[in-house]
Amino acid sequence: xxxxxxxxxxxxxxxxxxxxxxxxxxxxxxxxxxxxxxxxxxxxxxxxxxxxxxxxxxxxxxxxxxxxxxxxxxxxxxxxxxxxxxxxxxxxxxxxxxxxxxxxxxxxxxxxxxxxxxxxxxxxxxxxxxxxxxxxxxxxxxxxxxxxxxxxxxxxxxxxxxxxxxxxxxxxxxxxxxxxxxxxxxxxxxxxxxxxxxxxxxxxxxxxxxxxxxxxxxxxxxxxxxxxxxxxxxxxxxxxxxxxxxxxxxxxxxxxxx
Ligand SMILES: *[C@@H]1O[C@H](CO)[C@@H](O)[C@H](O)[C@H]1NC(C)=O
Ligand SMILES: *[C@@H]1O[C@H](CO)[C@@H](O)[C@H](O)[C@H]1NC(C)=O
Numbered sequence: 001x002x003x004x005x006x007x008x009x010x011x012x013x014x015x016x017x018x019x020x021x022x023x024x025x026x027x028x029x030x031x032x033x034x035x036x037x038x039x040x041x042x043x044x045x046x047x048x049x050x051x052x053x054x055x056x057x058x059x060x061x062x063x064x065x066x067x068x069x070x071x072x073x074x075x076x077x078x079x080x081x082x083x084x085x086x087x088x089x090x091x092x093x094x095x096x097x098x099x100x101x102x103x104x105x106x107x108x109x110x111x112x113x114x115x116x117x118x119x120x121x122x123x124x125x126x127x128x129x130x131x132x133x134x135x136x137x138x139x140x141x142x143x144x145x146x147x148x149x150x151x152x153x154x155x156x157x158x159x160x161x162x163x164x165x166x167x168x169x170x171x172x173x174x175x176x177x178x179x180x181x182x183x184x185x186x187x188x189x190x191x192x193x194x195x196x197x198x199x200x201x202x203x204x205x206x207x208x209x210x211x212x213x214x215x216x217x218x219x220x221x222x223x224x225x226x227x228x229x230x231x232x233x234x235x236x237x238x239x240x241x242x243x244x245x246x247x248x249x250x251x252x253x254x255x256x257x258x
Contacts (some may be wrong), residue, residue: 050104051092054135055127059108060088061219062120063181069148074165076150083107085150085165091125091138105129107161108138113192114218118211120176120220122164123202131159138163144171186214 060070069087076083080092088110095103108125109119115121121141128136138161145151147165152164179190190211197207215221 046152051106053106053109053127054088055111057089058112058222059219062113063175065175069167069169073150074148074150076153076163079151079211081153083150083153083163085140087123087140087165091140091163093160105136107136112222113215114139115178115215115220118178120178121226134159136161140165142167142170142176146169178215182214182218186218189214 019062031050060067063079066087070089071086073084073086073089076085077096082096083091084094085091090109091107093103093105093107106128108128110123111126113120113122114124123140123142124137125140126135126137128138136159141162142162143151143164143166146168148165148167148169149167150163152162154162156162174180179187182190193202193207193210193214196202197204202210211223216223
């Protein structure tokens with residue numbers, strides 16, 4: 001695990017190494033003028049002014065024991081890039097270079113969970129920096145590991161990144177179950193949906209839609225009802241069909257309740 005302070009350490013050491021030793025006196029003179037250009041050219045130090053998030057992160061949600069990750073950041077270096085993942089906040093990418101225009105960008109801002117088989121699977125960070133006519137986005141998959149760290153990065157589709165985040169916090173087989181994280185009210189709704197499914201009163205599609213409504217109500221998924229343009233690039237096939245189902249499901253729910 002590397003905290004934010006850890007990011008700055010290597011640079012600090014570099015500066016120190018250049019000013020200490022036999023030329024320490026000359027070095028001390030230099031340190032006065034060096035930070036000016038060093039700071040401007042440094043992709044990390046300049047990060048605050050360079051990276052402009054498009055949206056504010058969604059609320060912290062999901063399993064209570066994962067909330068302790070909020071406010072922390074984890075970095076991972078692969079080839080010439082450093083990735084920095086701040087759970088429930090953002091993910092950024094920084095080119096490891098002293099070039100004045102070294103790339104530094106936002107790969108996504110925390111938006112919603114991906115839920116598969118009633119289990120939290122991944123965190124979606126969306127609305128990152130523009131990439132052609134879409135925005136970069138990143139899926140961070142949670143996997144069991146001995147310590148909390150980023151483990152892998154890939155770009156399965158252009159500007160859609162996939163990282164895995166290893167943590168001991170998800171090793172227990174029940175640690176990512178959705179049901180126990182719900183309020184009593186939503187658990188009761190879920191029970192009713194299970195019963196309706198058991199009695200064949202709803203279709204599988206209707207069942208999935210009603211569940212999706214619960215996950216939206218709980219704040220785990222972003223509501224698709226207010227979304228004006230479905231973003232094809234962000235959604236898998238299942239996501240698309242879920243959305244279609246959602247309209248049907250909502251109808252059913254309205255009819256049932258009226
Ligand atoms: C990313 O999240 C961290 C941790 O919450 C925060 O300090 C930083 O300002 C964020 N960066 C951007 C570009 O949003
Ligand atoms: C879904 O979870 C159940 C039990 O939690 C398991 O038996 C089943 O194999 C899982 N299905 C898939 C597709 O992962």
